[in-house]
Amino acid sequence: MDKEQLFQAAAQSIVDADESRAMHLLEESKREGFDLLEVLMDGFxxxxxxxxxxxxxxxxxLPELIYAAEVMKNITAKILEVLDEDQRERIVSDRGTIVLATVAGDVHDIGKGIVASTLRTAGFKVVDLGCEVKVETILDAAEKYDADIIGTSALLTSTLPEQKKLEKLLVERGEKERFITMVGGAPCTTRWARKxxxxxxSENALDAVRVALELIERRKSRQEDSHEQTD
Structure with missing residues (x-):
């Protein structure tokens, strides 16, 4: 099996939630001497x-999603075990740090889990706080981990106010400019984010990666422009 065939098979093992197949392909990748980081990023x-x-x-x-997400989580952990320190550093901190949480009052965690896994695969360091997390706890974690982005998920219309509460808390603490904030969840919209x-x-996991990259690049550009004006 050549590299492209192995990548395709690895991807399919995740889609099929076939952990046995995924682990077999990992072992084959080792035997063939493939770059395991590349296998993780471009295959699984x-x-x-x-x-x-x-x-x-x-x-x-939903059951299919849960099984597949667990396979992706396990294969990622297995690969990280065998990567050297430099490679591990590349996969967890190339892009930036994101703190994720489902807001207080909301127990939905699966969709956020897929977003977290996709962001990690894209090179972000992700701190997943789980579900039913108070905004104070979210912000404290962002400060602790020096996050670039705070991402909150609200799957219930009744919990949307928690996302607004976080924005208010950021202003009260004088940290609105320190952190980029992203929102998601079924009742969320671009209009809600602006409001x-x-x-x-972000509408889905792939969109979350795109938006996160855009927002970080935009902030870097603003910082560079600010430095140039200061100089």
């Missing part, structure tokens, strides 16, 4: 992206 990671797309379109069921003062909205 590609399957994770397909998984996110299918879930967002309603093609796969509460969030920096971005």
């Amino acid at each position: 990671g590609a399957g994770n992206e397909v998984l996110g797309e299918r879930f967002d379109k309603g093609v796969i069921s 509460i003062g969030a920096d971005g909205y």
Whole structure:
């Protein structure tokens, strides 16, 4: 099996939630001497992206999503165990640090889990706080981990105010400019993000990666322009 064939098979193992197949392909990658970081990003990671797309379109069921997400989590952990320190550093901190949480009052965690996994595969360091997290706890974690982005998920209309509450708390603490904020979840929209003062909205896992990269690049550009004006 050549590299491209192995990548395709690895992606399909995630889509099929076939952990036995995924682990077999990992062992084959080792025997063939393939770059395991590349296998994770372009092989298994590609399957994770397909998984996110299918879930967002309603093609796969919730149980299928749960099983597949667990396979992706386990294969990622297995690969990270054997990567050297430099490679691990490349995969967890190339892009920036993101703190993710489902807001207080909301127990939905699966969709956020897919977003977290996809962001990690894209090179972000992700701190996933889980579900039913108070805004104070979210902000404290962002400060602790010196996050670039705070991402919150609200799957219930009744919990949307928690996202607004976070924006208000950032202003009260004088940290609105320190952190980029992103929102997501079924009742969220771009309009809602603008209304509460969030920096971005993502509709699905792939969109979350795109928006996160854009927002970080935009902030870097502003910082560079500011430095040039100061000089």
